Amino acid sequence: MKMKTQVKSKLSRTFSSNFTKAYQKFTMNHMKENKSLPEAFLQKPLSQCKVALVSTAGVHLKSDEPFDVDNPAGDPSFRLIPNDVTEQELTVTHIYIDTKFAKTDPSIVFPLQQLKKAAADGKIGVASNVNIGLNGGILDTAIAEKDFIPKVVELFNNEGIDAALLVPG
Amino acid sequence: MLGLYARALEVSHIPTAMVTLFPEITDKVGAPRTLHVPFKMGRPCGEPFDFETRKKVVDQLLELLTLPPGTRAIYQDKS
Numbered sequence: 001m002k003m004k005t006q007v008k009s010k011l012s013r014t015f016s017s018n019f020t021k022a023y024q025k026f027t028m029n030h031m032k033e034n035k036s037l038p039e040a041f042l043q044k045p046l047s048q049c050k051v052a053l054v055s056t057a058g059v060h061l062k063s064d065e066p067f068d069v070d071n072p073a074g075d076p077s078f079r080l081i082p083n084d085v086t087e088q089e090l091t092v093t094h095i096y097i098d099t100k101f102a103k104t105d106p107s108i109v110f111p112l113q114q115l116k117k118a119a120a121d122g123k124i125g126v127a128s129n130v131n132i133g134l135n136g137g138i139l140d141t142a143i144a145e146k147d148f149i150p151k152v153v154e155l156f157n158n159e160g161i162d163a164a165l166l167v168p169g
Numbered sequence: 170m171l172g173l174y175a176r177a178l179e180v181s182h183i184p185t186a187m188v189t190l191f192p193e194i195t196d197k198v199g200a201p202r203t204l205h206v207p208f209k210m211g212r213p214c215g216e217p218f219d220f221e222t223r224k225k226v227v228d229q230l231l232e233l234l235t236l237p238p239g240t241r242a243i244y245q246d247k248s
Binding site: 031032035036037038046054101102105108115134144153161165167169 | 170171173174175176177178179180181182183184185186187188189190191193194197198199200201209210211212213214215216217218220223224226227228230231234235237238239
């Protein structure tokens with residue numbers, strides 16, 4: 001991470017944790033409003049569903065390339081996370097949240113072990129073997145909407161994923 | 170951006186349940202089902218090693234999947 005990015009990260013985190021209302025307003029102002037809601041329903045009992053996790057906390061495998069946090073526009077790409085990964089194999093790359101907590105316990109941003117436990121307990125059918133790590137904090141979402149979101153949707157459809165749990169950073 | 174993923178998945182008939190720290194933001198983007206949690210940025214499923222809370226968050230998200238789109242749930246600290 002470049003020195004400039006480290007300074008930006010520190011300033012941003014200081015701002016968002018001390019002036020949370022102002023941070024919310026800043027984010028709100030950079031977002032377009034969607035008045036209608038798309039509506040999907042479970043097609044089978046939850047106990048038979050394949051459920052995937054999607055996180056924007058910058059979660060990825062240590063063996064994968066980290067998100068490019070030096071790019072001022074953000075990194076809209078995604079990382080795949082299989083369901084047999086151990087917590088020790090995961091890390092977090094993000095400049096707008098304090099990642100020290102998630103690095104000690106990735107389940108605070110990516111509760112994969114708890115999802116697998118829900119499968120073992122019979123609450124869901126199975127935890128998906130395709131889960132998605134993203135790097136949030138992207139204000140201009142055009143590239144994500146054009147390229148990466150459709151790719152993830154296609155991937156989920158091909159994998160037969162029935163439902164998704166989404167966790168922010 | 171996460172809300173946009175939620176919407177795109179729902180358009181593709183995959184229901185979603187999303188944790189939110191800032192309901193005003195996720196309402197504006199139109200995330201279909203949200204669970205408002207009282208935690209801090211960077212710790213959306215609670216504090217490190219607080220696995221009891223983690224389980225409650227996941228269980229409440231799973232329950233939210235069974236409720237209609239437009240449901241705005243609030244995290245309940247009950248077991």
